[in-house]
Structures are given as C-alpha cells and as structure tokens.
Amino acid sequence: MGNFDDVTEYIKELYGTREFIPLHVPKFRGKEKEYLERCIDTTFVSSVGKFVDQFEDQIAQISGTKKAIAVVNGTAGIQVALRLVGVQAGDEVLTQALTFVATANAIIYNNAHPVFLDVDLDTMGLSPKAVSAFLEEYGELRDGVCYNKKSGRKISACLPMHTFGFPVHLDELISVCKKWNIKIVEDAAESLGSEYKGQPTGSFGELGVFSFNGNKIVTSGGGGAIVSNSIPLAEKGKYLTTTAKQPHPYEYFHDELGYNYRMPNINAALACAQLEQLDAFLAKKRAIANSYAEFFNTKGIKFRTELPNTKANYWLMCVELENKKERDAYLEHTNSQGVMTRPIWQLMFRLPMYENFQKDSQKNAIFLEKRIVNIPSSVR
Ligand SMILES: Cc1ncc(COP(=O)(O)O)c(C=O)c1O
Incomplete structure (x- = not known):
C-alpha cells in the first residue's frame, strides 16, 4: 500500500498553504x-x-x-x-x-x-x-x-x-x-x-x-x-x-x-x-499539470495527461491508482489531511433511475471507476 504523506505535502507546497485545499474554486482577478x-x-x-x-x-x-x-x-x-x-x-x-x-x-x-x-x-x-x-x-x-x-x-x-x-x-x-x-x-x-x-x-x-x-x-x-x-x-x-x-x-x-x-x-x-482570463487560466492549469506529472512520475503514480493530437484544458486533473484498495487509501489519506480529492463518478447504471437501460460490458468504465481520483486543480 502506498504511503501518501509526500503527496499531501507536495500539493500543500504547490498551492502554498497549510489550510484546506479544495478541488476547484473560481478566481476573480479581472473585471x-x-x-x-x-x-x-x-x-x-x-x-x-x-x-x-x-x-x-x-x-x-x-x-x-x-x-x-x-x-x-x-x-x-x-x-x-x-x-x-x-x-x-x-x-x-x-x-x-x-x-x-x-x-x-x-x-x-x-x-x-x-x-x-x-x-x-x-x-x-x-x-x-x-x-x-x-x-x-x-x-x-x-x-x-x-x-x-x-x-x-x-x-x-x-x-x-x-x-x-x-x-x-x-x-x-x-x-x-x-x-x-x-x-x-x-x-x-x-x-x-x-x-x-x-x-x-x-x-x-x-x-x-x-x-x-x-x-x-x-x-x-x-x-x-x-x-x-x-x-x-x-x-x-x-x-x-x-x-x-x-x-x-x-x-x-x-x-x-x-x-x-x-x-x-x-x-x-x-x-x-x-x-477575458481564459488563456491565462489555461496556461496556469497547464503549468500545474506539468508539475503534477513530474511529481507523480517519481512516485510511480499515473497522472493523466493529454493524448497526442489533443490539447486538454486540464479542468479537473486526476491520477489513476493501482486498484480500488489503493484508491480508497489515497482518498482517505488526502481528505483526512485537508487536501480535497474525489473519486470519479459512479457509473450511471448504478443509480436507481438508470438501472434498467440497455448497456454494454462497461469493461473500461468499471476499470476507471475503481481507480480514477480527482486532485486539487484550481488556478493558483
Ligand atoms: C459532464 C457534465 N455534463 C453536464 C454538466 C451540467 O452542467 P450544469 O451544472 O451547468 O448544468 C456538467 C457540470 O456540471 C458536467 O460535468
């Protein structure tokens, strides 16, 4: 099981605060x-x-x-x-x-x-x-x-x-x-x-x-x-x-x-x-994504980056954990340390009103559901 102390430390340093770090908050720095x-x-x-x-x-x-x-x-x-x-x-x-x-x-x-x-x-x-x-x-x-x-x-x-x-x-x-x-x-x-x-x-x-x-x-x-x-x-x-x-x-x-x-x-x-600030927000998010990518690489945790031929806006950034047990440990640790993280959504057919609609195997969706976690992604 991973030790995630250095993850929370890194995110606190990245955002320059010891206070609670939310997943995503707006910034009003323009007009x-x-x-x-x-x-x-x-x-x-x-x-x-x-x-x-x-x-x-x-x-x-x-x-x-x-x-x-x-x-x-x-x-x-x-x-x-x-x-x-x-x-x-x-x-x-x-x-x-x-x-x-x-x-x-x-x-x-x-x-x-x-x-x-x-x-x-x-x-x-x-x-x-x-x-x-x-x-x-x-x-x-x-x-x-x-x-x-x-x-x-x-x-x-x-x-x-x-x-x-x-x-x-x-x-x-x-x-x-x-x-x-x-x-x-x-x-x-x-x-x-x-x-x-x-x-x-x-x-x-x-x-x-x-x-x-x-x-x-x-x-x-x-x-x-x-x-x-x-x-x-x-x-x-x-x-x-x-x-x-x-x-x-x-x-x-x-x-x-x-x-x-x-x-x-x-x-x-x-x-x-x-x-008017969209370009600046995009650039700042990209810089955060680059920092995260470098850090998580040293930790052996997969940080999701854009695919070739695409440009992601890095709205909500995410990591992919090894399995559900690791994911749960990661969620537990980060949230208890004041660093807000959230699992990806539960698949729609698990919700009572969507149980009975036609679906395929959902192999990939189930794989990701167990592993993807969003991490703080606000513009600094
Ligand atoms: C994937 C997706 N679809 C639709 C919506 C709906 O947007 P709104 O909250 O503005 O109704 C959201 C976000 O809230 C979303 O993340």
Whole structure:
C-alpha cells in the first residue's frame, strides 16, 4: 500500500498553504466587479442585456463555431440541443455511463432513453469502438434512419462527453455516427478550451454544450452555452430557450412549447470578465499539470495527461491508482489531511433511475471507476 504523506505535502507546497485545499474554486482577478456593477447601475440584471450578446460572441469565437446561445445552465443546454437534433419521446440516445449525472438526465428530460456504452481507457470518454460494436450488433438502417433491433426504438443522437476536458476520439466517433446516420451532440460541459487536432471541442457535433457552473474553468455563477456551426439550428435554439415567442412589438404569441432557459445578464457579465482570463487560466492549469506529472512520475503514480493530437484544458486533473484498495487509501489519506480529492463518478447504471437501460460490458468504465481520483486543480 502506498504511503501518501509526500503527496499531501507536495500539493500543500504547490498551492502554498497549510489550510484546506479544495478541488476547484473560481478566481476573480479581472473585471468581474466592474461588469457586475455595470449591470446594477444600468438595471440590466435579467433576461436581456449587452453582456449576454457579448458572451455569445465570445463563446462562438472561442469554440470556433458560428453561433452560441447563452442558457441558464449546461444541463438545460444539453436538453435543448438533443431536442434540436430531433430527439423525441421514446427515442434512444447513445452515451457513456462514466459521466456526471446531468448527461443522462438531459436525455430523460426529453422522455428519451439513454443507452450506456463503454468509454476508452485513454480518453475516459465515449469509445467509438464501443459505439461501432453496439451498432453492428443492434443497429438497423431503415430508409436512412437508425433503429435498435432489440428495443425497436429509433436511435436519434449520440452524446459523447469530454471527461475532465480530455477530448474523445472524435474522428473515429464522427465516422461511426456518419455510417449509421446518427447526429452527435457533444457534452463539452467540462472542456472549454480543449482541442482535438487543433479544433476546439464543442465544434465537432451538430451542436456542443458548455457549462459555466461555479466549479468549471470559467464561471458565470451558473450558466451554459449551446454552440453550433448551423445558423438555422442555433436560431431555433435561441427561440426555444427564450419561450418560443414570435417577434412582435407588443403581442405575446408563442407558437410551440419553449423554455425560459435564458442566461441572465448579470451571470453573463461575470462570464465575460472570466472569459477575458481564459488563456491565462489555461496556461496556469497547464503549468500545474506539468508539475503534477513530474511529481507523480517519481512516485510511480499515473497522472493523466493529454493524448497526442489533443490539447486538454486540464479542468479537473486526476491520477489513476493501482486498484480500488489503493484508491480508497489515497482518498482517505488526502481528505483526512485537508487536501480535497474525489473519486470519479459512479457509473450511471448504478443509480436507481438508470438501472434498467440497455448497456454494454462497461469493461473500461468499471476499470476507471475503481481507480480514477480527482486532485486539487484550481488556478493558483
Ligand atoms: C459532464 C457534465 N455534463 C453536464 C454538466 C451540467 O452542467 P450544469 O451544472 O451547468 O448544468 C456538467 C457540470 O456540471 C458536467 O460535468
């Protein structure tokens, strides 16, 4: 069993404190106060305002997409993105069981069914091989529409998630989904600033979704963004997330069921100030990742680093322990010493509401579930 005293010592030195070290906290070192004050002074704190427009422009630019839609949180963004690609009640959505619960919840909010497929060991995200194997066994194309032969349901989307900011194998996933005519929505909640072959995550699927929750690399307090290279899809997204109201100088006419999922201007103001610091945050996180990589290498503990041809944003950094016993000892030791660490999520099918959905072997997901631990990753 490892002795983890020097791990906690190292992390305390790295963060220059003997106090409790959280997993991830935001840093407000830019124009946050100034922009928030501007909202209050102008009374534009709510559903419209200049910061919402500015935020949308900045996100489109950062994600390399044509349009971004600011929404109330990432979960709502994924819910709407799935609807936008045509997910309807009773359809199926292919996704990973190794994820934060919001990914699966967003599927259920559309009254659709998740199918949980395995992840790759190297990316920790949805495995194109697993998707392909599943579709070869159960997929059936009828008039260009993919159905699951086992359930009889239509498979209308694939929802990969870029775990902790490490991009999934996008080229391979896109090729499989193309073959089976399945639309991709990227759950890029954790991966703002990450790249795959030089292109930002979130820009590969029909739509991508980011989160700006307080624990993310950049925060709006709470918030999300849907991005797309399809202007019609993005415009429909804006429409649906702003109550589906037909434009009119004074009449209220809503021609379908929309949502009040707008991001308030006051949240966008915070995000705009934070986005101005994104490059600095990315650089600082990379420096922390380099220090960790060097240290954990000397300890014989595997620190997860980006794969070739990708750039990770190092949002939440993690180590891979030898087995569950080591993992538990590591968690116990670090947390008792005031260094916050957390295991990766429990797999979705272990949660009561997700027990009965179709899944594959989950071999890699189960392996990672027993070994991956997140370590303090805040910008210093
Ligand atoms: C993978 C993943 N998907 C979705 C979400 C949902 O984002 P939000 O908290 O903004 O609703 C999060 C984070 O919170 C996440 O980590």
